[in-house]
Amino acid sequence: MIVVIKQNVPKERIDRLIHRIEGMGLSIHYSEGSSTTILGLLGDTSRIDERTLLADDSVEYVRRVTEPYKAVNRKMHPNDTVLEVAGRKIGEGYFNVFAGPCSVESEEQILMVAEAVKNAGASFLRGGAFKPRTSPYSFQGMEAEGLKLLMEAKRQTGLPIVTEIMSEKHLDLFADVDIIQLGARNMQNFMLLKELGRSKKPILMKRGLSATMEEFLMAAEYIYAGGNENVILCERGIRTFEPMIRNNLDVSAVPLVKTHSHLPIMIDPSHAAGRRDMVAPLSRAAIAIGADGLMIEVHNNPKCALCDGAQSLDLYQFTSTMEDIKKRVAFEGRELQTAL
Ligand code: PEP
Ligand code: MN
Numbered sequence: 001m002i003v004v005i006k007q008n009v010p011k012e013r014i015d016r017l018i019h020r021i022e023g024m025g026l027s028i029h030y031s032e033g034s035s036t037t038i039l040g041l042l043g044d045t046s047r048i049d050e051r052t053l054l055a056d057d058s059v060e061y062v063r064r065v066t067e068p069y070k071a072v073n074r075k076m077h078p079n080d081t082v083l084e085v086a087g088r089k090i091g092e093g094y095f096n097v098f099a100g101p102c103s104v105e106s107e108e109q110i111l112m113v114a115e116a117v118k119n120a121g122a123s124f125l126r127g128g129a130f131k132p133r134t135s136p137y138s139f140q141g142m143e144a145e146g147l148k149l150l151m152e153a154k155r156q157t158g159l160p161i162v163t164e165i166m167s168e169k170h171l172d173l174f175a176d177v178d179i180i181q182l183g184a185r186n187m188q189n190f191m192l193l194k195e196l197g198r199s200k201k202p203i204l205m206k207r208g209l210s211a212t213m214e215e216f217l218m219a220a221e222y223i224y225a226g227g228n229e230n231v232i233l234c235e236r237g238i239r240t241f242e243p244m245i246r247n248n249l250d251v252s253a254v255p256l257v258k259t260h261s262h263l264p265i266m267i268d269p270s271h272a273a274g275r276r277d278m279v280a281p282l283s284r285a286a287i288a289i290g291a292d293g294l295m296i297e298v299h300n301n302p303k304c305a306l307c308d309g310a311q312s313l314d315l316y317q318f319t320s321t322m323e324d325i326k327k328r329v330a331f332e333g334r335e336l337q338t339a340l
Helices: 011-022 050-054 107-120 144-157 168-174 190-198 213-225 253-260 269-273 276-288 315-331
Strands: 002-005 027-032 037-042 059-063 083-085 088-090 094-100 124-126 161-165 179-182 203-206 231-235 265-267 293-297
Touching (some): 011 037, 050 059, 088 094, 094 107, 094 315, 107 124, 107 315, 124 144, 144 168, 168 190, 179 190, 265 276, 269 276, 269 293, 276 293
Parallel strands (some): 094 293, 179 203, 203 231
Antiparallel strands (some): 027 037
């Protein structure tokens, strides 16, 4: 249920109304836009009579929200959420490219890739230290040592870091990470979602391999309504019957999210494709449909990559793809965020 407040109502009267609603056993998501203040009522609103709220002079109108996601629902928060992370703006009107290797493999590798993606125009360095691998026999990532190397790359290049967490037990290790990635396989790891909701770190949450839009937004709701409003969504392809491509990029996810939610959404063309020749065309599609950015896998020597080499661009391919991305982003009137 949402309660839209009349214009120019003094804050004390809104606070009194909030107090009354909280007394009914509900919690409030408060959203103050440029012209409208909206109270989102969280909890079981089934027994609340709209008329008792309408009786308050501060209230313009009351609406029931039928979708189960409330706090991330655009009805609760009509303005787009734009986050500011390490001086870069993420959300509508801006465009970010997060780039780097699937996994951190050595100091030399991560420093070389970090320098190259920075020069090409990426705004964040992305690299995996804890890797969710389908096979227990595959390389599992450098773990804590990989995080240290990412921090060294940040120190040398100034690029902020995006890296994946696999367990809430590791949160302390992520203290200096700028954006914590929640991988597709963990989108419904509810304990982890709750802990990320308690943290204040920006979270890049990837869509599960077979998650519906509602499940995707409900997972975001865990984090956002749990207390952490710094959530960025990422569409990375869903599993279909098509074997020629690793996943199918669901381009409709972007306009659907933008219609139903206020959160930023990025596209990961690398995991959607599983093959490097598709990364540039899918990136063009991402810009055309209004995605807020891209996350692209880049490796200094993809043939020898320990993880996801087939979908990784080499440094030259990434640089030329970025030249094309920059032109298209400028044409769409969005502001590319880069190294500062
Ligand atoms: C990744 O970003 O390296 C990754 C494992 O992605 P996903 O969770 O989308 O499979
Ligand atoms: Mn990968």
